[in-house]
Amino acid sequence: MQYPKKELREAEGSTTVFSAAIMDLFTQDLSLDDLANLPLKDLAEWLQSKGRGRFKDPEGLAKTIQRAVRSSYRLDQVVSESIDMILGILVREIRSLEKAVKDCDQGIEDLVQTVPEYQCLTSIPGVGPVYAAGLLAEIGQIERFPDQTSLAKYAGLTWPKHQSGRHEAENTPLTKKGNRYFRYYLIEAANSVSRHLPEYQAFYRKKYQETPKHQHKRALVLTARKFVRLVDTLLRNHQLYTPPRSVIEK
Known part of the structure; x- marks a missing residue:
């Protein structure tokens, strides 16, 4: 069967070949002809x-799948059975890994529940157990850092100045120094926070519009730098996040 990766991604209500529904479909005891001739409504309801x-749009997705099946190259039965067997093995391996990740995430959450600083970070909308645990693991004790600037430097969220005369470059690369794991968690958490907090969303958009090059990457890294100040404040003062007064008044 033709691997319908592109078709699934571009379909209405797009999905991927690694979604639970599509992997279940690949391992069903159905021939290509069975799948192609399955009533559209039945396939849509199953999906x-x-x-x-x-x-x-489950019906549109069902049409996409059947279109891919009908245009696929038919393999010899022996080859087809071998591929089906391999697909089944790979699907089981993927599901096993997904369960392992889920169990690991749950273990992390259970462990950090006992850490007071965990409550400080998870009080920020958009910061879940994994991001909070990752940040705490890399920071350790906040007292190790004199201020938020040194915390940002530890993450490598600092930039050398590129300037000539009165002109200072808008696009300057990161120093490439610091704890890359800490930097990863800060950037990922900041990306999530920017989808939950209007203040961070507005900041991201402002930075995005400031330059025509590397817009998303630049805006996200600068948002992460702003996020460092919030993380430092909450951990250093042992306090929970509270929204700005203007947000409360609304």
Whole structure:
């Protein structure tokens, strides 16, 4: 069967070949002809059931799958059976790894629940157990750092000045120094926070519009630098996040 990766990605209500619903479909005891001739409504209902109702257009997705099946190259039966067996093995391995990740995430959450600083970070909208645990693991004791500037430097979120006369460059590269794991968690957490807090969303958009090059990457890294100040304040003062007064008044 033709691997419909591109078709699935571009379909209405797009998904991927690694989604639970599509992997279940690949391992069903159905031939290509069975799948191609399955009533569209039945396939759409099956997809919506396996996808837990998340597909916006299950019928459109079903059409995409059947179109890929009908245009696929038919393999010899022996080869087809071998590929089906390999696909089944790979799907089981993927599911096993997904379960391991889920168990690991749960273990991390159970462990950090006992750490007071964990509550400080998870009080920030958009910062979940994994991001909070990752940040705390890399920071250790906040007292190790004199201020938020040194904390940002530890993450490598600092920039050398590129200037000539009165002109200072807008696009200057990171120093490439610091703890890359800490930097990763800061950037990922900041990306999530910018989707939950209007203040960070506005800051990201402002930085995005300031330059025509590397817009997303630049805006995200600068948002992470801003996020460092919030992390430092909450941990240093042992306090929970509270929204700005203007947000509360609304």
